[in-house]
Amino acid sequence: MHISSKELKPDIIIIGAGIIGLSIAYHILEADPKRSITILEKQKMLGMGSTGIGTGSIRHQFSSPLLRRLSLLSRDFFLNFQSTFNTPIEYLEKGGLMLADNEVLWNQLQLTVEAAETDGIPMKLLEQEELLRNFSYLNRDRFQGGTFCPWDAYADPYAVLAAVYAAVRQKGANVHFGREATKIILDGERIKGVETKQGTIWSPLIVNAVGPHAAQLAATAGIMLPVQPFRRQVYVCTNPIDVPPKTPLITDLATGFYLHQEVSAKTVLLGGTDQYTWPGFEEGVDKSVAEDFFTAAMEAIPSAIDIKWLRTYTGICEQTPDFLPIIGEAPGLNGFILANGFSGHGFMHAPAAGLIAADLILKGRTERIDLNSFQPDRFARFSLPES
Ligand SMILES: Cc1cc2nc3c(=O)[nH]c(=O)nc-3n(C[C@H](O)[C@H](O)[C@H](O)COP(=O)(O)OP(=O)(O)OC[C@H]3O[C@@H](n4cnc5c(N)ncnc54)[C@H](O)[C@@H]3O)c2cc1C
Structure with a gap:
């Protein structure tokens, strides 16, 4: 298969084609269609991770204000899904x-x-x-x-995943199935690229969206992730x-x-x-x-x-130990964005995760939510979040 130089040196590499990785890709391309994105997925097919197996519940009843906020940020995405993606999702x-x-x-x-x-x-x-x-x-x-x-609602997780995948492809992202990220390559405190068995892909921005495997991938960059x-x-x-x-x-x-x-x-x-x-x-x-x-x-x-x-x-x-996700840049490692640890709510909160991560990648900050409690280094700081 011919791989273009843009695919080998994209603006952004997203590792993991589950609902979190695809939602991030979708929201980046919605905000800036010119960004080049390469998505690496170790499985040969879509939906082989947690997303494909989930039970599809979408909740708003959380004692944590932060989780309620993620549900509110995600709501329009599900409500408008049919008209945006022209696909039924049994919502x-x-x-x-x-x-x-x-x-x-x-x-x-x-x-x-x-x-x-x-x-x-x-x-x-x-x-x-x-x-x-x-x-x-x-x-x-x-x-x-x-x-x-x-x-509170139900939607078919695989149908949502497949529709977002099709939209992301249509917007120009390159998705490589059967291509596992084996090592994050660093240049001092900066991200440089990612190794795969089929060769290296270079980018100064890499997103860790590998679901339950988040800690293993982060460890290849020397980051300890409590997921x-x-x-x-x-x-x-x-x-x-x-x-x-x-x-x-x-x-x-x-x-x-x-x-x-x-x-x-x-x-x-x-x-x-x-x-x-x-x-x-x-x-x-x-x-x-x-x-x-x-x-x-x-x-x-x-x-x-x-x-x-x-x-x-x-x-x-x-x-994660506090049941809140990790969304943010890895401490001391420029360009390594983490979107992990959604603790059983990753399907319902994927739209919010995509919006927030896209803000961080494109603008360096977000005004949608106070990200302090989602920071990757909060466990090292011993600061217990509100929940
Ligand atoms: C039984 C069950 C029921 C659930 N029910 C619900 C529910 O009702 N509502 C809800 O909101 N959430 C639910 N969840 C949680 C939800 O499914 C997850 O939080 C969500 O799917 C996480 O999405 P993800 O994209 O992070 O992970 P995944 O869907 O696992 O995607 C990660 C992808 O990364 C790939 N990958 C891993 N390592 C590498 C690598 N090194 N290189 C390249 N690719 C890699 C994997 O193959 C996978 O495809 C449930 C989970 C389970 C298990």
Whole structure:
């Protein structure tokens, strides 16, 4: 395959063609169509990383103001997706339900509702009686109350990824599949290029968007990045008999259990109880935790006792110690931009990540959000962010 000199010496190299890397490329080219971008993807096909396996939830209910801000910054992208990209993505605003079974969680939800209102996010507090009247399939003996946000939604992650990929190609970015970045090349405190088995590509600006592999790639540039990979299991089951179509995304805050009903309403994606697994890239299904998982499911929705477990699949999530992403230039290394550690929210926050990273690359700063809490060196500074 002929590779032009512009591809070998682009203005910007983005490593990783998941939703974060492609969103960054898209937003750079939207703002400045003249920038040349080469994207390197180690897999031979699109969607082989975390993005392709995600369950597609888009949430606005966060206790962290920073995560709420990322959701707000991303909202227009999803709302306008169909008209911008001319592609259906099964986008459905069916709302989200967060459930509390104790005083501490209930108080936390109350505070979140007040703060979300100030941000302009519609979030309603549901006392026990109203909760159970509206969602009669929930365990009557368990939940103290909950919150509902009508903006919470579902979209098909692979459909979004494929549409953004097509747009990025159409805008002129070169995407190389089967080309793994093996080493970041430095010139003192500056970025110079990236080595791949097929040869070196040179650029003074490189974006690390390799999802769960972020720490490994950063290490080749001598940067210690506290981003760890965690296995997440998803159970595909038949829909519980009394859970109606268009049911909101349900999250039980105490156990982490979630239910995402698929658009057909015949099956549900269940998961979330494996939030305390050890870090690692092991993707095999661990059947030993299924019992805990189904116990949590039945504690939230008693009719789950009769659901049929159809299959299980796993994916890897990338996580930072404070559950906030890292967005910014690597400390002491000019031109190495990090967009990592989205902790299970990378799909819903990819539009915001793309806008912010594009600002940093094109203008050297952003006014969309206070980036202090996302700085890569915050862990070394021991400054605990608000969340
Ligand atoms: C089971 C599961 C459910 C999830 N559900 C949701 C959800 O409902 N909502 C939500 O918002 N988020 C969800 N997430 C999280 C979300 O999927 C991720 O945060 C997001 O996809 C991260 O995108 P990314 O582009 O950073 O990573 P990826 O999609 O993993 O993309 C990174 C790419 O980099 C490539 N790569 C890696 N190393 C190299 C290298 N050295 N050189 C070149 N290429 C490289 C990989 O092959 C990959 O394609 C879920 C995750 C999992 C696992």
